Amino acid sequence: MAKDKKLVEHITAMDEDFAQWYTDVVRKAELCDYTSVKGCMVFKPAGYAIWELIQKNLDERFKATGVENVYLPMFIPESLLEKEKDHVEGFAPEVAWVTHGGLNELQERLCVRPTSETLFCDFYSKEIESYRDLPKVYNQWCSVVRWEKETRPFLRSREFLWQEGHTAHATAEEAEARTIQMLNVYADFCEDVLAIPVIKGRKTDKEKFAGAEATYTIESLMHDGKALQSGTSHNFGDGFARAFGVQYTDKDNKLQYVHQTSWGMTTRMIGAIIMVHGDDSGLVLPPKVAPTQIMIVPIMQKKEGVLEKAEELRSVLASNFRVKVDDSDKSPGFKFAEQEVKGIPLRVEVGPKDIEAGQAVVVRRDTREKTIVPFDKLSETCEALLAQMHDDMYAKAKAHRDANTHVATNWDEFTDILEKKQGFIKAMWCGEEACETAIKDETGATTRCIPFAQEKLGDVCVHCGKPAKHMVYFGKAY
Amino acid sequence: MAKDKKLVEHITAMDEDFAQWYTDVVRKAELCDYTSVKGCMVFKPAGYAIWELIQKNLDERFKATGVENVYLPMFIPESLLEKEKDHVEGFAPEVAWVTHGGLNELQERLCVRPTSETLFCDFYSKEIESYRDLPKVYNQWCSVVRWEKETRPFLRSREFLWQEGHTAHATAEEAEARTIQMLNVYADFCEDVLAIPVIKGRKTDKEKFAGAEATYTIESLMHDGKALQSGTSHNFGDGFARAFGVQYTDKDNKLQYVHQTSWGMTTRMIGAIIMVHGDDSGLVLPPKVAPTQIMIVPIMQKKEGVLEKAEELRSVLASNFRVKVDDSDKSPGFKFAEQEVKGIPLRVEVGPKDIEAGQAVVVRRDTREKTIVPFDKLSETCEALLAQMHDDMYAKAKAHRDANTHVATNWDEFTDILEKKQGFIKAMWCGEEACETAIKDETGATTRCIPFAQEKLGDVCVHCGKPAKHMVYFGKAY
Numbered sequence: 001m002a003k004d005k006k007l008v009e010h011i012t013a014m015d016e017d018f019a020q021w022y023t024d025v026v027r028k029a030e031l032c033d034y035t036s037v038k039g040c041m042v043f044k045p046a047g048y049a050i051w052e053l054i055q056k057n058l059d060e061r062f063k064a065t066g067v068e069n070v071y072l073p074m075f076i077p078e079s080l081l082e083k084e085k086d087h088v089e090g091f092a093p094e095v096a097w098v099t100h101g102g103l104n105e106l107q108e109r110l111c112v113r114p115t116s117e118t119l120f121c122d123f124y125s126k127e128i129e130s131y132r133d134l135p136k137v138y139n140q141w142c143s144v145v146r147w148e149k150e151t152r153p154f155l156r157s158r159e160f161l162w163q164e165g166h167t168a169h170a171t172a173e174e175a176e177a178r179t180i181q182m183l184n185v186y187a188d189f190c191e192d193v194l195a196i197p198v199i200k201g202r203k204t205d206k207e208k209f210a211g212a213e214a215t216y217t218i219e220s221l222m223h224d225g226k227a228l229q230s231g232t233s234h235n236f237g238d239g240f241a242r243a244f245g246v247q248y249t250d251k252d253n254k255l256q257y258v259h260q261t262s263w264g265m266t267t268r269m270i271g272a273i274i275m276v277h278g279d280d281s282g283l284v285l286p287p288k289v290a291p292t293q294i295m296i297v298p299i300m301q302k303k304e305g306v307l308e309k310a311e312e313l314r315s316v317l318a319s320n321f322r323v324k325v326d327d328s329d330k331s332p333g334f335k336f337a338e339q340e341v342k343g344i345p346l347r348v349e350v351g352p353k354d355i356e357a358g359q360a361v362v363v364r365r366d367t368r369e370k371t372i373v374p375f376d377k378l379s380e381t382c383e384a385l386l387a388q389m390h391d392d393m394y395a396k397a398k399a400h401r402d403a404n405t406h407v408a409t410n411w412d413e414f415t416d417i418l419e420k421k422q423g424f425i426k427a428m429w430c431g432e433e434a435c436e437t438a439i440k441d442e443t444g445a446t447t448r449c450i451p452f453a454q455e456k457l458g459d460v461c462v463h464c465g466k467p468a469k470h471m472v473y474f475g476k477a478y
Numbered sequence: 479m480a481k482d483k484k485l486v487e488h489i490t491a492m493d494e495d496f497a498q499w500y501t502d503v504v505r506k507a508e509l510c511d512y513t514s515v516k517g518c519m520v521f522k523p524a525g526y527a528i529w530e531l532i533q534k535n536l537d538e539r540f541k542a543t544g545v546e547n548v549y550l551p552m553f554i555p556e557s558l559l560e561k562e563k564d565h566v567e568g569f570a571p572e573v574a575w576v577t578h579g580g581l582n583e584l585q586e587r588l589c590v591r592p593t594s595e596t597l598f599c600d601f602y603s604k605e606i607e608s609y610r611d612l613p614k615v616y617n618q619w620c621s622v623v624r625w626e627k628e629t630r631p632f633l634r635s636r637e638f639l640w641q642e643g644h645t646a647h648a649t650a651e652e653a654e655a656r657t658i659q660m661l662n663v664y665a666d667f668c669e670d671v672l673a674i675p676v677i678k679g680r681k682t683d684k685e686k687f688a689g690a691e692a693t694y695t696i697e698s699l700m701h702d703g704k705a706l707q708s709g710t711s712h713n714f715g716d717g718f719a720r721a722f723g724v725q726y727t728d729k730d731n732k733l734q735y736v737h738q739t740s741w742g743m744t745t746r747m748i749g750a751i752i753m754v755h756g757d758d759s760g761l762v763l764p765p766k767v768a769p770t771q772i773m774i775v776p777i778m779q780k781k782e783g784v785l786e787k788a789e790e791l792r793s794v795l796a797s798n799f800r801v802k803v804d805d806s807d808k809s810p811g812f813k814f815a816e817q818e819v820k821g822i823p824l825r826v827e828v829g830p831k832d833i834e835a836g837q838a839v840v841v842r843r844d845t846r847e848k849t850i851v852p853f854d855k856l857s858e859t860c861e862a863l864l865a866q867m868h869d870d871m872y873a874k875a876k877a878h879r880d881a882n883t884h885v886a887t888n889w890d891e892f893t894d895i896l897e898k899k900q901g902f903i904k905a906m907w908c909g910e911e912a913c914e915t916a917i918k919d920e921t922g923a924t925t926r927c928i929p930f931a932q933e934k935l936g937d938v939c940v941h942c943g944k945p946a947k948h949m950v951y952f953g954k955a956y
Contacts, residue, residue: 033601033604033605035550035551035597035600035601036555036558036597036600037551037553037554037555037588037597040551040552040553041551042548042549042550042551042601043548043549043550044548045546045547045548045616048546048547048548048549049546049547051549052547068523068526068527069523069526069527069530070520070521070522070523070526071520071521071526071529071621071639072513072520072521073513073515073518073519073520073637074518074552074590074621074623074637075515075518075574075637076515077514077515080514093580093581094580095580096553096576096578096579096580096588097576097577097578097579098574098575098576098577098590099575099576099577099578100574100575100577101573101574101575101625101636102571102572102573102574102625103571110515110574112552112576112590119513119514119515122513122514123511123513123520126511127511138523142621143549143552143620145552147579147580158579159551159552159553161549
């Protein structure tokens with residue numbers, strides 16, 4: 001469709017139909033589109049550019065902790081996938097199988113990687129001999145495939161982009177420390193870059209990764225009160241190492257199994273940005289991952305000197321910001337609406353009267369607040385406004401989460417909250433999987449995590465009344 | 479294998495067995511490794527880091543010409559692949575087919591993309607409506623799969639990494655201009671960044687891309703005298719647009735077909751770096767894509783102050799260079815050998831005597847030339863040496879290419895050169911495919927390109943004696 005037609009269409013109000021609002025925003029902000037390949041999507045320039053900024057920032061954080069990037073094949077031979085029992089049970093039902101290469105049938109089927117633990121184990125089993133070869137702290141940026149039945153842009157698609165880190169260590173302690181270290185990298189990234197507050201914790205055994213000893217997670221809350229698992233970090237102990245024979249000779253010349261971890265974050269974080277920060281006018285991008293941070297809109301751009309001034313301001317701002325001039329032949333009002341849909345953090349308006357007064361009007365996307373700024377203060381004001389906008393977006397998201405986090409001390413309260421409210425429910429739990437399953441079956445709410453920050457809300461399980469083991473965050477989730 | 483064992487193994491001399499030398503260097507420089515997946519490789523940290531630097535530099539060059547990055551699915555439905563006749567004939571015999579998703583057989587087979595023209599056409603057919611939507615200048619970084627029978631690290635593998643640009647334009651002229659523009663980006667990149675001289679030209683109809691009207695190429699010459707196609711840029715005219723119905727409404731409200739291009743460069747450029755610049759001691763990395771540009775080696779590092787000085791120098795150099803200190807417990811001689819194998823451009827040696835004299839010894843990887851440098855001049859000297867090294871590596875590669883470029887004016891000369899010498903053969907050609915095929919069948923040499931810089935070496939075809947149409951570069955190629 002031509003751009004003009006697209007924009008004048010209506011965006012459904014969030015509170016009217018959140019799912020439709022999400023789809024409208026994704027489409028009108030031109031982030032992605034469906035394709036002829038069922039369940040797979042196109043990342044359009046505006047969507048992919050957000051991912052590039054996420055990648056760049058995360059990759060720098062990884063490398064600062066000693067991570068090295070590698071690239072392993074996208075195919076996994078069936079026999080390799082089957083080596084670790086829990087893992088294959090978890091993934092085999094949802095992988096895509098390659099059976100033919102060129103004109104010939106393959107002797108062994110290959111699956112398109114749903115995740116690469118098995119390939120890394122195979123690689124490490126050849127690569128690691130002695131304690132001198134440890135630790136291995138590798139990561140790869142790639143796409144993976146999971147044959148999902150229901151798909152939604154960014155949140156669940158058959159192919160998605162992610163990074164997957166895979167490490168091997170001499171000791172269990174070192175592996176556990178790396179697992180927590182990477183969880184903290186994800187949490188800091190979400191809060192400091194995406195302005196999304198997260199809860200850190202451990203998954204229950206039922207919810208942990210197929211083959212892991214422990215899975216740690218960061219959980220965030222979307223505007224509609226549903227939770228989103230936003231990044232996970234797994235400690236495998238020596239389970240995979242035993243299945244794949246990944247061993248090293250220690251300093252006493254004794255053969256030992258390595259201890260392994262893996263951790264990943266995906267393009268679903270673009271979905272999180274939309275659902276945490278967006279509003280009825282469209283996307284609101286956190287300044288640090290906004291591909292265009294400032295859009296300059298010339299007013300009465302045909303008047304002499306206006307476009308020149310806009311270009312001059314752009315060139316000054318370009319040394320500190322990702323900035324563009326919208327000099328298209330659309331009306332200023334249309335441009336404003338378009339930039340709102342696309343979530344561009346700051347708009348700078350400059351017209352003949354502004355030029356005469358030596359100033360520009362700067363408008364924040366999130367609050368619509370206008371600031372009149374002398375030209376020579378423009379750069380420092382934009383910097384301050386973007387920093388303030390990040391802080392305010394974080395504070396607003398946190399306030400929303402806090403207002404939508406409830407305590408249930410008994411089952412009546414639990415079901416009452418689910419019926420009348422939305423968001424997280426904090427409650428005590430007995431630690432038994434059967435009880436966890438019953439809660440899910442009865443209500444649709446799952447354990448999101450056993451938070452590191454435990455609180456004692458009571459002595460007994462909110463559901464079965466047996467002695468409580470943990471305080472848990474429950475919620476409905478994407 | 480443990481590192482120590484690996485290194486003391488012998489690297490085969492280039493002139494003794496070039497193919498074995500290549501394999502030895504790839505393995506000992508720890509660039510990549512074979513996997514349990516036949517024909518697929520692991521990019522190890524040292525290899526992947528080169529690709530990251532190639533990506534970063536190329537991506538900046540692309541974006542400077544207005545390119546936007548996107549990501550399209552890795553799967554192509556069989557019916558979509560079949561829409562353009564020449565294209566499917568070229569690729570169908572070498573694609574991998576996905577036939578099952580999860581536990582179910584798919585209704586339509588999907589191939590894993592060998593290249594994405596068909597997907598981009600499908601996308602553009604929905605995305606483009608009016609002349610206002612043009613041009614589209616999109617690129618993606620991804621991996622592609624071609625089910626090759628014979629594979630070699632970096633040069634030919636079943637899965638490889640690349641970028642593929644795909645553009646759509648209103649006019650034939652604009653498409654042609656973009657095709658040439660991107661060829662020039664590749665040529666400049668090879669020469670300015672990889673220090674590899676290239677010949678620019680057009681492929682013959684026989685050698686062009688499946689479905690293209692014209693394929694342009696840059697060809698480089700490896701140390702063993704074989705050619706390597708190093709980057710290609712294709713002009714499709716409106717052929718794909720007609721097959722896929724990619725149309726736009728022009729300013730006069732008339733429906734027109736778009737004109738399209740595509741262009742790609744792959745991880746085989748890592749193979750080119752090895753084969754153009756390497757020597758009997760291992761890899762020699764062009765400074766601009768060396769993941770570590772400077773390695774500081776402390777001499778007698780247990781003496782007081784040595785490690786501290788090494789760290790101090792590192793910290794000074796770190797603001798301008800990718801620099802590391804090798805403070806492992808290996809001997810300096812062992813460290814020197816290891817860094818030579820890995821191709822690190824500059825080595826800085828610093829020991830107690832140097833510290834006393836306030837200086838360090840800087841050694842170039844390519845020439846082994848030593849320079850004694852006062853500490854306070856270290857940064858500027860390293861900068862000058864790296865710049866000089868780039869220029870010298872380029873000049874050396876060009877001199878090698880020129881010395882191995884021969885002129886044949888008749889068939890006896892042509893076969894005589896092929897028998898006794900190596901490298902490119904410049905010769906006149908009639909322009910007929912049958913003659914080109916005969917030359918290939920008789921000698922194994924193929925047309926590398928019809929260079930833009932034409933020379934008139936005679937009036938008749940070097941093979942058949944008919945009137946000559948073009949001067950062509952012939953050669954044996956990877």
